[in-house]
Amino acid sequence: MTRETPPAVMELIGVQKSYAGNPPVEALRGIDLTINEGELIGLVGTSGSGKSTMLNIMGALDHPTEGKVRIQGQDLSALSDRQLSSLRGKRIGFIFQQFHLIAGLSLVENVATGVLYQGASRSQRIKNGIRLLTKVGLGNRLDHLPHQLSGGEQQRVAVARALMGEPAIILADEPTGNLDSKTSEEIVKLLHQLNKDGSTIIVVTHDRELASSFPGMVTLRDGLVESDSRAQ
Ligand SMILES: Nc1ncnc2c1ncn2[C@@H]1O[C@H](COP(=O)(O)OP(=O)(O)O)[C@@H](O)[C@H]1O
């Protein structure tokens, strides 16, 4: 029996990014990368190697200067700003180093309303928010405010928020960068669990040890892919 290759969730084809200046900064110099459904990949590289630039381009937060980005086969250059913003809301989950929760909102409101996608009804989103907070172990804290939580717990809320709307891919930029080592381990365990449950996840980190705990590791250097552990 032949197994079909899983569909590509994200494709970068010849992606270059330069930032204007004198001289301009060539942050990405020609990236070809395919992320398939169900992968969990660490993206590593020294500071300035282009990790955040690449994540922003993958998340449709920024445009490449040259090259193409496809998400589930959809070429992003063909989309208007409005369509891009809708795509970000529906198909991409973001997790940031600084959590970025809204201070005055309860946890369930943060998860349920902290998405751009407004397609589902409010009651449906609240219901999903409760389900997701329960999944990340905070089902008993629904009405708490972010400041009542530890850093690790706040990051769990951000993880739950990233899962709203069942995104095609989750992009995390240094998700453990603000956490102590024990709490980091818990968040990493949670990412592994989500991946086992089917989520496709990219984690930017400068921590090679953390990245090597993931099934795949891609290393950037000077705006190019230096190595890809998945390569044959
Ligand atoms: N908005 C910007 N304007 C100009 N240069 C930038 C900008 N953002 C990043 N850079 C430069 O692009 C390169 C890659 O940066 P970045 O993607 O942030 O790397 P990393 O996340 O790996 O540290 C660096 O040389 C950085 O100084």
Ligand SMILES: [Mg+2]
């Ligand atoms: Mg960075």
